[in-house]
Amino acid sequence: MSEAEPLKLPDLTSCLKPGEKVFVILHKDPLRERIDVRSTEVLGLEDDVLFLAQTEPPVIGEQIGKPLEAALLLDGDGVMRPIGYASRLLNILDDYLLPDHSQVQALAISAPRPEDFFETSLRMHYRVPVDDDMGVLIRLEGLENPEDPELPNVPDGLGTPNEDAGPELLDFSAGGARVRLPASAKVEVGDQLPFKIVFLGSGFADGIGIVRSADYAPDRSALLLGLFFTNMDIRDIRYLERMVARIVSACRQRERDAEYS
Numbered sequence: 001m002s003e004a005e006p007l008k009l010p011d012l013t014s015c016l017k018p019g020e021k022v023f024v025i026l027h028k029d030p031l032r033e034r035i036d037v038r039s040t041e042v043l044g045l046e047d048d049v050l051f052l053a054q055t056e057p058p059v060i061g062e063q064i065g066k067p068l069e070a071a072l073l074l075d076g077d078g079v080m081r082p083i084g085y086a087s088r089l090l091n092i093l094d095d096y097l098l099p100d101h102s103q104v105q106a107l108a109i110s111a112p113r114p115e116d117f118f119e120t121s122l123r124m125h126y127r128v129p130v131d132d133d134m135g136v137l138i139r140l141e142g143l144e145n146p147e148d149p150e151l152p153n154v155p156d157g158l159g160t161p162n163e164d165a166g167p168e169l170l171d172f173s174a175g176g177a178r179v180r181l182p183a184s185a186k187v188e189v190g191d192q193l194p195f196k197i198v199f200l201g202s203g204f205a206d207g208i209g210i211v212r213s214a215d216y217a218p219d220r221s222a223l224l225l226g227l228f229f230t231n232m233d234i235r236d237i238r239y240l241e242r243m244v245a246r247i248v249s250a251c252r253q254r255e256r257d258a259e260y261s
Contacts, residue, residue: 013112015072016045016112017042018041018043020042020072021040021072022040022042022071023037023040023070023071023073023082024037024040024068024070025069025084026038026059026063026068037228038055039055040055043096043098043104047111049090049110050087050109050111050112051093051096051107052109054092054107057190064089064090065089065090067086067088068089069084070085070109070112071083071085082119082120082121083119087109087110087112089108092107093105127177127178128171128248130170134247135200136169136197137198138172138177138179138195138197139167139195139196140167140179140195141195142191142194143185143186143187167180167181167225168181172244173240174237174241176212176226176229177209177227178224178227179224179225180223181223181224182222183216183221183222187223189211190210191210191211192208192211193209194207194209195209195229197240203239205239206236207230207231207232208231209227209229209230210227210230212228213225
């Protein structure tokens, strides 16, 4: 996995148009390896103020006046990379007027200048894509989806995965994961789902997954969740970190072997 080249950043202020998806980074804690990222969208840009839709969970009044980062995803040679700028929460409005004359709650943050943008990060951990032969699966509790059966023959989350039942783990790290669910699943941003990541023949780690994003696939055949892991024991966090490092090392070794084959 070669390191990506630094992006040459254009003037991205033109991208901040109504409906554009934006990520608000309220807090980063490198020591505890925690980051608070919330998804939103642009409502409007007026002079030096950018108006964003209220997030879920909502940003509260105690945050007014505090610094934050706002970021959007930019396609850099086929790889989506987050580009952000340092901002500040100016106000929380209860009556922001939309073009259709309806009113919504909005976050007013300081708008960027063209020179303010820089490459940033929306996660603290390297995210590992999951291949079919890895023997890694995830179980989620609390899903409202009566049409989908439970994973069979998996006592206590250990056993052989069944591709036709249960959530599909797309990628994961010690801090979160992306999961594919059937389109009929009833999940909303902010839901808390107990999870168990299982490494077949090795062990498992569990905790609570907070739903930070829930979007349908382009063909609406599946629901894609972004989970933030919390309520995990230090043992489980370190275990996931070791498994991520082991898988990354194996992937890089395969790439090196392929270069000489």
